[in-house]
Amino acid sequence: MFFGRYDYSIDAKGRLNFPAKFRDAMGEGSFVVMEWVDNCLFALPMSEIDRISERMGADELMDSWETTGDLFSTACEVEPDKQGRILLPAELREYAGLSKNVTIIGNRNHAEIWDTDTWNARRAAVTNEQRRQRMRELHI
Amino acid sequence: MFFGRYDYSIDAKGRLNFPAKFRDAMGEGSFVVMEWVDNCLFALPMSEIDRISERMGADELMDSWETTGDLFSTACEVEPDKQGRILLPAELREYAGLSKNVTIIGNRNHAEIWDTDTWNARRAAVTNEQRRQRMRELHI
DNA sequence: CCAAAGTTACACACTTTTACCCACTTAGCA
DNA sequence: TGCTAAGTGGGTAAAAGTGTGTAACTTTGG
Numbered sequence: 001m002f003f004g005r006y007d008y009s010i011d012a013k014g015r016l017n018f019p020a021k022f023r024d025a026m027g028e029g030s031f032v033v034m035e036w037v038d039n040c041l042f043a044l045p046m047s048e049i050d051r052i053s054e055r056m057g058a059d060e061l062m063d064s065w066e067t068t069g070d071l072f073s074t075a076c077e078v079e080p081d082k083q084g085r086i087l088l089p090a091e092l093r094e095y096a097g098l099s100k101n102v103t104i105i106g107n108r109n110h111a112e113i114w115d116t117d118t119w120n121a122r123r124a125a126v127t128n129e130q131r132r133q134r135m136r137e138l139h140i
Numbered sequence: 141m142f143f144g145r146y147d148y149s150i151d152a153k154g155r156l157n158f159p160a161k162f163r164d165a166m167g168e169g170s171f172v173v174m175e176w177v178d179n180c181l182f183a184l185p186m187s188e189i190d191r192i193s194e195r196m197g198a199d200e201l202m203d204s205w206e207t208t209g210d211l212f213s214t215a216c217e218v219e220p221d222k223q224g225r226i227l228l229p230a231e232l233r234e235y236a237g238l239s240k241n242v243t244i245i246g247n248r249n250h251a252e253i254w255d256t257d258t259w260n261a262r263r264a265a266v267t268n269e270q271r272r273q274r275m276r277e278l279h280i
Numbered sequence: 281c282c283a284a285a286g287t288t289a290c291a292c293a294c295t296t297t298t299a300c301c302c303a304c305t306t307a308g309c310a
Numbered sequence: 311t312g313c314t315a316a317g318t319g320g321g322t323a324a325a326a327g328t329g330t331g332t333a334a335c336t337t338t339g340g
Contacts, residue, residue, distance in 0.1 A: 001193065003172075003215040005231065008327080013288085017327060021217075081289075083327070105213035108193050112209060126210055131177045134207055138192060148317080153298090157317060219299095223317070227298070 001025065002106030007116060009100050014093070015085040016102055018043075022111050023080055033092060033113070034075035038122075041088075041096045041113040048109060049075070088113075141165065142246030147256060149240050154233070155225040156242055158183075162251050163220055173232060173253070175214035178262075181228075181236045181253040188249065189215070228253075 006019040026045045036042040056068045074095075078086040088098070101116035114122075146159040162183070172189045176182040196208045214235070218226040228238070241256035254262075 001189070003174075003189075003212040004217075004229075005213045011329070013329095015328095020326060082291080085327090087288075105209060106215075107205070107209045107212050108197060123210060123213075128177050131210075134211070135177065138195065151318065151320095153320085155318090160316065221300070222302095225317085 002108060002111050004106050006104045008102050008104065010093075010098060010102060011085075013087075015081075015087055016098075016113075017083075017085050018080050019104060019111075020084060022104065022106065023084055025106075025111075030077045030079035032075050033078055033086075033088065034071060035092065035095050036112070039096050039115070039118060041092055042110055043104075043113060044110040142248060142251050144246050146244045148242050148244065150233075150238060150242060151225075153227075154230075155221075155227055156238075156253075157223075157225050158220055159244055159251075160224060162244070162246060163224055165246075165251075170217050170219035172215050173218055173226070173228060174211065174216070175232065175235050176252070179236050179255070179258060181232055183244075183251040183253060184249070186217075 002022060002025055004019070004021065006022075008017040010016050022043070026043075027047065031043060031045050032049050033041050033043045053068070056064050074092065076089055076092065078088070080086050093099075096113060097115045097118060098113070099115070103114045103116045103119040105112050105114065105119070142162055142165055144159070144161065146162075148157040150156050166183075166185045167187070169186075171183060171185050173181050173183045193208075193212075196204050214232065216229050216232065218228070220226050233239075236253060237255045237258060238253070239255070243254045243256045243259040245252050245254065245259070
């Protein structure tokens with residue numbers, strides 16, 4: 001399970017720290033990072049990639065071939081160094097608009113990598129009333 | 141079941157005592173604290189988080205991804221130390237406006253963490269007539 | 281084919297944060 | 311008055327995060 005928010009900055013060598021909790025949740029060794037939507041990056045365990053691949057393979061829809069191509073072409077395998085930092089390819093950094101401040105959040109079964117300003121703006125756009133509505137729907 | 145009110149203060153290290161009764165009700169080990177609405181924090185057992193996660197994962201609604209991100213990004217796992225204290229991340233303390241005096245209340249299936257002044261003001265704002273009306277609706 | 285330049289990987293040192301441990305105080309109770 | 315449980319305060323060690331140097335590798339141009 002992934003949750004929580006972590007703020008880091010990309011160092012001069014382009015390295016980005018990845019939260020220790022998430023490293024554990026990713027399992028041993030490497031995991032996968034890919035483009036998602038709204039200029040965020042998707043980080044998920046190898047096992048989840050397999051699951052998605054299977055699901056898309058089973059999909060009868062005509063466009064699953066194009067869809068997986070679009071998605072998987074951006075995916076890359078990363079492995080944290082001894083200090084827990086990862087090095088993202090320039091294309092992914094550019095897609096997400098990552099320059100200095102980066103926010104990594106947990107979201108159920110995956111982590112998301114955002115430019116900090118982008119993430120803050122996105123959260124600020126959610127109103128108290130929307131959250132209240134969500135609470136009602138969840139029947140907590 | 142969570143009920144009752146407990147008043148504590150945050151110490152110099154940012155630690156906050158968590159009521160013994162609630163610790164028991166949370167079950168063994170750690171539990172989860174997250175932002176809620178009206179500047180209060182929500183504390184609930186791990187099992188409840190799993191339940192919410194499942195429910196949201198099953199949700200067919202287009203925006204469930206955004207919704208879980210908004211909610212889960214604020215969540216954090218905490219485990220009371222041997223004295224029963226928890227350490228809240230700075231972001232959560234800030235959201236709830238916690239500086240010194242903190243009030244923890246029980247509310248059915250979860251606990252809530254409030255700034256004491258905020259909680260007192262909120263209670264003071266409820267009128268006798270509102271309580272009377274609520275009583276009628278509950279058929280107590 | 282080789283050398284220079286840039287990139288990536290690895291190692292180490294340092295700082296900050298968090299976890300853990302122990303001691304003390306207070307309140308309730310027999 | 312002693313006992314127990316709850317709550318509070320502080321010291322110390324481990325872990326997480328950050329910065330810098332250097333070697334290995336890749337790329338590029340002559």
